[in-house]
Amino acid sequence: MVEAVAVDLASTLREAVTGSVRFNEPLDTLSRWRIGGRAAAIVEPSSATEAAAVLRVMAERPEPIVVIGETSNMLFDSRGFDGVLMRVGPRMSEWSIEGRRVHAEAGASIPELVRATAEAGLSGIIHAAGVPGTLGGLVLMNGGTQRKGIGEQVVRTLIANERGELHAVRHDDLGFAYRTSNLQGQTAAILEVELELVPGEPAALIVDIDAILAERAAKFPFDLPNCGSTFLSNPAMYSIVGAPGRAIEEAGLKSVRRGGAQISEKHANFIVNLGGATDNDVLWLIALVRTTVQARTGFTMDCEVRHLSPDGRMRPAHEVADERWPDLRSSEG
Known part of the structure; x- marks a missing residue:
C-alpha cells in the first residue's frame, strides 16, 4: 500500500491545476490490463500550461513523476507507484482541422481523431484506426499498424521538459524510427501535436477504417483485459x-x-x-x-x-x- 501523500504535496498540486487531483488511487481500475497497486497521486491537467506547472512543482520535490495517457502499452507494478502520475487524457483532448493540418492536444483519442480526419477528407493516419490510447502516446512510440508509424505525419510537437519548460520540437529533431522516438526515456510530456495529412475521399476512407476495425475485432482478444501487442515486430x-x-x-x-x-x-x-x-x-x-x-x-x-x-x-x-x-x-x- 502506498503511504499517504504529504499534505503539502496535495496542496501544491491542487494549486497547479484546475483539473482532477486524486490520492492513493488504485491503478488496476485505470490500467487496460486491470493490473496494478495504488498510486500515491494522479493529476490530470486541463492545458499545456497546467501540465508544465505540475512538472515545475515536481522538479523541486523528491517524489517521482511519470507522464501517462490511456495506459496503452503500460504494465503497472502490483506493488503500486510511490509518486505522481500526470495523466494527459480526456481533459486535454481537443483538436482542430485547417486544410491539411491537424492541431491536436496530446490527450486526443486516436480512434476518434482518425475517424474525424477521414470524415474531413484527410488520409495519412488511417492505419492507426483501432489503435487504443492517446495521440501523445502514439507519437511517443511512433505507433501505428500495417508496419506504418504516425511519425511520418508529425510536423511538430509541443513538449514540457522535466523542469516544466515548454518547447516546440520539429519533426527532424524527434528521431522517429520503427516504434520509437527521441522522447522515450525522458521525463517530458508531449502536450500538443501538429500533423500534416494528405487529401482523400471521405467515403472511401471510412470504408477503409471499418475494414481495419473488423479485421482487428476478428483477430484480437478484445473481450479480456489486455495491453495490445506485447512484443515488437523485428x-x-x-x-x-x-x-x-x-x-x-x-x-x-x-x-x-x-x-x-x-x-x-x-x-x-x-x-x-x-x-x-x-x-x-x-x-x-x-x-x-x-x-x-x-x-x-x-x-x-x-x-x-x-x-x-x-x-x-x-x-x-x-x-x-x-x-x-x-x-x-x-x-x-
Missing part, C-alpha cells in the same frame, strides 16, 4: 520467422497460463488477464516467451509494453522480466 525476424504472434504460436506457447495471466488463445502476441493477474504473472510469461522463442529461432523478441516500478523507473517490460526470472531458460528446460 523486421529481420519477420522476414525469416514471421510476426511475433506466429513465432509464439509455433513455439507451442499459445494459451500458456501463469496465475491470472494467459497468452491469448485468440492471438499469441496478446497476454490477457483472466482475473486477478499480477505484473509478476505477465512478466513470467514474457520471460518464458523470450527464452523459448530465442532457443527455437535464434531471435530475441523485445517488448512494446513498458513496466512502471514503484520508484518510478519506466523500462521495457522484457528488461524487468529478465531481471526477475534470470534462470527461467534452465528451469524450463
